[in-house]
Amino acid sequence: MEFIDILTKENIILNLKGKNQDEVINELVGRLADNKLTSNPEEFKQAIYKRESEISTAVGYSVAIPHAKSKTISKPAIIFGRTLEGIDYGGQHTNLIFMIAAPENASDDHLELLSRLSTFLMDETFRAKLLVALSTDEIVSVIEEYEKQKKSENIEKNDSDKYLIGITGCMTGIAHTYMAAEALKEAARKRGMKAKIQTNGANGPENRLTAKDIQNADAIVVAHDVNVDTSGFKGKKYVDVPVKKAINHADELIDQALSYNIKEINRDSAEVKEEKEEASEEKGGLQFYKHIMSGVSYMIPFVVVGGIFIAISFMFGIYAADPESEQYNIFAHFFSQVGGDAAFALMVPILAGFIGYSIAGKLGLAPAMIGGMMANIGDAGFLGGMIAGFVGGFAAKFIAKSMRKVPKSFQGLISILVVPLLSTLIVGAFMFFVLNTPMSALNEFLEGWLRGLTGVNAAILGALLAGMMASDMGGPINKTASAFGLAMFAANIFEPSAALMVGGMVPPIGIALATTIFKNRFTGPEREAGKASYVLGASFITEGAIPFAAADPLRVIPANIIGAAIGGGICMALDISLKAPHGGIFVIPIASNKPLLYIGCILLGSIITCCILGFLKKPLSEEDRKKGKEMSSIF
Known part of the structure; x- marks a missing residue:
């Protein structure tokens, strides 16, 4: 059902004479009767008032949409009235009134029409054109033009046969992860698309993508601030963005992902891999941020557990964890050892290790974590550990890439011996001879400065x-x-x-x-x-x-x-x-x-x-x- 089929020129009143809600309703119902669209105007008017008594049909934006079903209506109709001066309708200043009349046994088409009309009227430009139109022909033209425009947009966005998949993951895996997933699913739902989004939250991956999901996907969006495993996409091109972009611009990302036509692309996997590596280099700043956030996300549980356990140990007394103190308590010693000697001691190595893991996978974990432990030993602290993670990760990645042409029979030896050994030598030497001493001095300065702040x-x-x-x-x-x-x-x-x-x-x-x-x-x-x-x-x-x-x-x-x-x-x-x-x-x-x-x-x-x-x-x-x-x- 189209608007123009039931809103003819004869059903338009450019200048309503009524000065209040009752007078306008009388005028609109009168036009309905004049056009032989109701057999009993008074009965239909009562149906309109009954609807108004339930809740006012003034919907804001200077618009009212009174409507009712009645056995007195022969066929669906819309009567449009305009008052440039405006009236008080349901307690709101109103200029545009659309009265919808539907037969008692009308199908859901009339409800769908009402829904569309409400959506159209939320557009400020559409309302403005109705207000400045000089003739009924111009009113009809504005509505026809807008309806064609919306129909065109709907055709463009009709992706009901498409399947969206994706992965979301933020630093803490608590809120942004799930907000991004919901934004993508909601944007897909509005298009009529099916969607499945894997969330890499604090409790690990949920709603995991399967090989069948990936095979059937028409579009893939990966929104993450930490490193996520995308190896299952098997060379398929996908949108790769930070989490907040998916929250704020989900529809645009789906458009971009659909434009890749991944079901039609059949390229050599090496070509795809090379393209992805180039894209990664273009987004170096983003990758740098993701590597840090990956390390921090793994570090946070150690920080929280260590801090709470140390706080509990102090509840027994400031020196209760010291075996030489008169306050000594074995439980305080236990909490202090778990929190301070274990959890806190692991914070920086874990940070460094998983920065390295984010950069080079398993090959980067050992050298980066060892570099992080050296930062601990050398008092280079958090910043030193972060730098160690990058040096260890990139050293492992560079060495592994340099040895790709070595025969496959030696690849196992390279991954478990050569890469870890050489990359650890590099990061170890860098930390011992270059970084630890100046970083320790910087940390000492910062600590003194912060402790002196009052x-x-x-x-x-x-x-x-x-x-x-x-x-x-x-x-x-x-x-x-x-x-x-x-x-x-x-x-x-x-x-x-x-x-x-x-x-x-x-x-x-x-x-x-x-x-x-x-x-x-x-x-x-x-x-x-x-x-x-x-x-x-x-x-x-x-x-x-x-x-x-x-x-x-x-x-x-x-x-x-x-x-x-x-x-x-x-x-x-x-x-x-x-x-x-x-x-x-x-x-x-x-x-x-x-x-x-x-x-x-x-x-x-x-x-x-x-x-x-x-x-x-x-x-x-x-x-x-x-x-x-x-x-x-x-x-």
């Missing part, structure tokens, strides 16, 4: 770190601040970690408070999302703030940064430390030296964010606050 200076650093954490909620600025915190954590400086967690918890909690206290500033769906943000914020999952920031960045992002910066600045000024850089409210009681003050800093920052949002965001009309629910109820 008062205003400490507050400035805390505000800077927390503000960076809140600025892009999981993006590169956030990750840069996190990396600095982890570097200080590895050096046993725990105050920056406290400020960083404040910066990560304040945005979602502050927004959640705003949706509760300033309800009239948020729509129904936003208030529901706010409830979930309480839990996400308390769990130190900053990504709970992303939907709000994406919808209203100019108000939400500054509010997040200001609240987080104030909370983080006060936190460091009060010399609050945190010996577990992740875990939110669940680790604060045992990992913070001043848990009550620390929670107070988080609440203060959250309240400030909440108040700023309440001030910046304007109250919505009752209709706008319910629009999510009402727009769906129209159908």
Whole structure:
């Protein structure tokens, strides 16, 4: 059913005479009767009023769509009326009124028509053309043109026979991983495509892709901030992007992936491999970032476990883990040994090892991890371990690539002896003779500087770190601040970690408070999302703030940064430390030296964010606050 079939020139009133809702409804129903489309105008009018009594059909944007089914209607029809002066319709200023009349036994076509009309009317350009049209012919022309345009777009996006697969993976494997997967699946669903996305989350790969999935795929999207295994794609060309791009631009990525026509491409695998290597070189900065994030993602569990166990050991007494102390307690010694002597000692080698693994696979693991251990021994710390990971990984990759032409019978010996031996020699010599001494001196300087920060200076650093954490909620600025915190954590400086967690918890909690206290500033769906943000914020999952920031960045992002910066600045000024850089409210009681003050800093920052949002965001009309629910109820 097309609009133009049931909205003829005779059904258009360019200048409504009615001055209020009742008069306009009478006028529209009168035109329906004049055109012999209803056998009983009064009965149909009652059906319209019955629908209005359930919920107003004023849908915002100066538009109303009164509609009803009735046995008095002979065939589906639309009566369009326009008032340039505007009237009060259902409490809203309205200029465009589309009255839809359908027979009592009408099929779902009339509902589909109503749905399409509602979508069209959300387009500002379409509404503007209807308002400035000078004749009924021009009105008809505008509708015909727009309907053809939308039909063309739908044909272009009709991918119902296509199959999308993909992999998503972020640094922590908690939020961005699943948000990217949902964005891709939702974009595919709107096109009519089937989709299967493997999520490489904190609990390992879920919804794993099978060989059959890969064989049947028409498009592949890999969205990751850490290294993921794509060897199963067998030379197929795929879109390779950071996680946040999939969250924000899923539809564009699917277009790009479909353009590769992977089912039609039949090229030599060496050619495909060479092309992928060239693409990797073009995106060197992105690859560098992914290698670091891969190492950090494997390191975080060691940091969290080590920090919590050390914090528990201190609960028995500051010197309770020392066998020579009068405070000695065997359980304190146990927790200290597991946390400090084992978990903390492994942090830097694990970081380096998995940076190397990200670069060169298994061949890079041993040399990079050994280089990381040398960074530990030589006091080169987190930064030294990171550099060791790159040197070990690239050394292994270069040596392996140089020996590709060696006969296959010797390849096994090369992978288990030659590559590890030579690459370890390179990274070991580099760490021992070149890096450890200057890096140790730099770390000593940084530690002394940070330990000497007090008062205003400490507050400035805390505000800077927390503000960076809140600025892009999981993006590169956030990750840069996190990396600095982890570097200080590895050096046993725990105050920056406290400020960083404040910066990560304040945005979602502050927004959640705003949706509760300033309800009239948020729509129904936003208030529901706010409830979930309480839990996400308390769990130190900053990504709970992303939907709000994406919808209203100019108000939400500054509010997040200001609240987080104030909370983080006060936190460091009060010399609050945190010996577990992740875990939110669940680790604060045992990992913070001043848990009550620390929670107070988080609440203060959250309240400030909440108040700023309440001030910046304007109250919505009752209709706008319910629009999510009402727009769906129209159908």
